Amino acid sequence: MHGAAQARKYRLQGAGLDLALPYLMLAPGLTIVLGVLVYPLWDGLRASTKAYRYGSPVGDIGLQNYVRLWSDVQFLNSLWVTVKFVALSVSFEAVLGFALALFCLREFQGIRLLRTVLIIPMVVTPVVVAIVFRLIYASDAGMLTALSQAMGGGAVQILGNPVNAFVGLVVLDVWEWTPLMFLILLAGLQSLPHEPFEAARVDGAGAWRVFADLTFPMMRPVLAVAIVLRTIDAFGTFDQVFVLTRGGPGEATRLISIYGYDTAFKFQQTGYAAALFVTIGLVVLALAFSAIRLLRRVDAS
Amino acid sequence: MSSVLYKNVVKNFGALNVLRSLDLAVPDHKFLALLGPSGCGKTTALRVLAGLDMPTSGKVFIGERDVTRLQPRDRDIAMVFQSYALYPQMTVAENIGYPLWIRGTPEAGRKAKIGEVAAILEIGHLLDRRPRQLSGGQRQRVALARAIVRDPAAFLMDEPLSNLDARLRLTMRGEIKRLCQRLSATTIYVTHDQVEALTMADLVAVMHGGELQQMAPPIDIYDRPANRFVATFVGNPPMNILPAAPGEQGVMVGRNIVPLEQTRLAACRQAGIVEIGLRPEDCGVAQPGEPGALPGEIYVVEPMGNETLVNVCLEGGNVSVRAGRDFRGAVGESIGVAFDPANACFFNAAGLTAVHRVNSNGRDK
Ligand SMILES: Nc1ncnc2c1ncn2[C@@H]1O[C@H](COP(=O)(O)OP(=O)(O)OP(=O)(O)O)[C@@H](O)[C@H]1O
Numbered sequence A: 001m002h003g004a005a006q007a008r009k010y011r012l013q014g015a016g017l018d019l020a021l022p023y024l025m026l027a028p029g030l031t032i033v034l035g036v037l038v039y040p041l042w043d044g045l046r047a048s049t050k051a052y053r054y055g056s057p058v059g060d061i062g063l064q065n066y067v068r069l070w071s072d073v074q075f076l077n078s079l080w081v082t083v084k085f086v087a088l089s090v091s092f093e094a095v096l097g098f099a100l101a102l103f104c105l106r107e108f109q110g111i112r113l114l115r116t117v118l119i120i121p122m123v124v125t126p127v128v129v130a131i132v133f134r135l136i137y138a139s140d141a142g143m144l145t146a147l148s149q150a151m152g153g154g155a156v157q158i159l160g161n162p163v164n165a166f167v168g169l170v171v172l173d174v175w176e177w178t179p180l181m182f183l184i185l186l187a188g189l190q191s192l193p194h195e196p197f198e199a200a201r202v203d204g205a206g207a208w209r210v211f212a213d214l215t216f217p218m219m220r221p222v223l224a225v226a227i228v229l230r231t232i233d234a235f236g237t238f239d240q241v242f243v244l245t246r247g248g249p250g251e252a253t254r255l256i257s258i259y260g261y262d263t264a265f266k267f268q269q270t271g272y273a274a275a276l277f278v279t280i281g282l283v284v285l286a287l288a289f290s291a292i293r294l295l296r297r298v299d300a301s
Numbered sequence B: 001m002s003s004v005l006y007k008n009v010v011k012n013f014g015a016l017n018v019l020r021s022l023d024l025a026v027p028d029h030k031f032l033a034l035l036g037p038s039g040c041g042k043t044t045a046l047r048v049l050a051g052l053d054m055p056t057s058g059k060v061f062i063g064e065r066d067v068t069r070l071q072p073r074d075r076d077i078a079m080v081f082q083s084y085a086l087y088p089q090m091t092v093a094e095n096i097g098y099p100l101w102i103r104g105t106p107e108a109g110r111k112a113k114i115g116e117v118a119a120i121l122e123i124g125h126l127l128d129r130r131p132r133q134l135s136g137g138q139r140q141r142v143a144l145a146r147a148i149v150r151d152p153a154a155f156l157m158d159e160p161l162s163n164l165d166a167r168l169r170l171t172m173r174g175e176i177k178r179l180c181q182r183l184s185a186t187t188i189y190v191t192h193d194q195v196e197a198l199t200m201a202d203l204v205a206v207m208h209g210g211e212l213q214q215m216a217p218p219i220d221i222y223d224r225p226a227n228r229f230v231a232t233f234v235g236n237p238p239m240n241i242l243p244a245a246p247g248e249q250g251v252m253v254g255r256n257i258v259p260l261e262q263t264r265l266a267a268c269r270q271a272g273i274v275e276i277g278l279r280p281e282d283c284g285v286a287q288p289g290e291p292g293a294l295p296g297e298i299y300v301v302e303p304m305g306n307e308t309l310v311n312v313c314l315e316g317g318n319v320s321v322r323a324g325r326d327f328r329g330a331v332g333e334s335i336g337v338a339f340d341p342a343n344a345c346f347f348n349a350a351g352l353t354a355v356h357r358v359n360s361n362g363r364d365k
């Protein structure tokens, strides 16, 4: 029948369009993602296998850039500084954030305001944070020095002293990113069921045992996710250090990101810098994967 | 084990008055069912006793001890929550053993005790599982096991069976009753299910709107309800209530006379009764126009298998009648409702029972 055939044809056309439509609608976004994300990545990978002179590629050298990294004392030192920085900052942020989240879980007058105030550092632009901390740390006219002089002391050396500068950087990071930990952990705490906690109180547990036996074990997955997130992010810390110390004094605060930046833009060794960042990327990726696997095992057992 | 006492306990949540001066005494070793409709304050009453909520005023005693200001852990009680409240990241064995572990019971003693209660509740094969790997009924048993693993002053249970399916509820009802009798434990059992309350408890306390309506043994709750609320809340189908007024030779229900003996009639007259209450099983179907029977017509017939519920439209309202399993009748058919006036009770204008039924246990008001 003519009518039936016509109807089937329309139906088929309709089905074809239905199938294609999602892809059509995804296409613009996908193109942008490919262009902005994948192409630079690919270009970076290619660059990491080339030798550069005065910022221009002068030939393929295979994996030599990668090999060279492991005998580069400056690289190894910056790696060590970064690991110290990440480990210290993230630990403090986790402990502080957890404590604050536990505290803010209770209901009392002004709690909403307190919660809001506590997340402000997170939303301030990192560069601005760094500038503010410069104003605090500066040995000539900084707030710390002013404070010390007001109490009869001398100038406070923060950014000029290797140990102090490093600690100062950690303090800055903790100040800025504890709120993120706090926020994630508070959300986690708020989503825990109420009854087991009441049951534990009736069963005879005091505040500490409730924390150790219930809160902490129940929060472990959330805590792990927060730590992994923060760790990955902390490995890429750049702007604060760049503004605060540029990696100095000496190499005391020279994180990988700063060293990579110097290699690429100061020393114009684009290929070597690319290899450095690819390596770090892989390290962070491996770290994240193993953390997530660990998490799964903890969760399943 | 100890007795439990609420003394003038008031609990407000902001402007909301949830408990209004609750007075309740549970004797040692007794199983008390706290019965009432949803939202009447049962859970609140239990939480006040557990120490999870502070009363706005009034006192709570466990044994001779005033525990009103004590922390839950210092009250020596065990509680089964409505949602079980198992510890999700602990195994069943760890859950059950937690109250012992907290008290520093050595490992060996703990293990023995866990094994013992697990055997009683038949969950010995589940000890290594985690709560999320259990069915509702199994979780419920674990919650019970965690409560009975110690020998507390009192057990508090908040609708522990409400999440189970009908069959399992039936079995667990019997099991909990047996368990509590065996432990001879002071138990406060919250429920909104009257069957649970009547079948399990030594004493039933009926609550409504934050107030205690009546506390009595189940049979008295059923046969001698203190007021209209208790009368209609307990019993399924509920007690029939019809407007009534004292007359010359008896109580007038509409234009019909319900003959009463002189003493009861006098009591009715004195109390100024306004309603008569009749349990469906105390009514029977009769021929229309039979003397003493109230005339009406069939509203609906519900065969239940073992009996037939007949809803009859009378002058003053509808009543349910329990008829035999082979009752047959058509909607709209004329019918009579017969009953022994001795089984009727009467309510005054305030809704209190002024005159009770006569025959049960031979007692009268
Ligand atoms: N934390 C609270 N804040 C405010 N109101 C509450 C709170 N807890 C209970 N209420 C109110 O108190 C009343 C009694 O609550 P409760 O939980 O004691 O009822 P219940 O008798 O246990 O009911 P159900 O049978 O439904 O469990 C309800 O109206 C409830 O809305």
Ligand SMILES: [Mg+2]
Pocket (backbone or CB within 6 Å): B042, B043, B044, B158
């Ligand atoms: Mg409740």
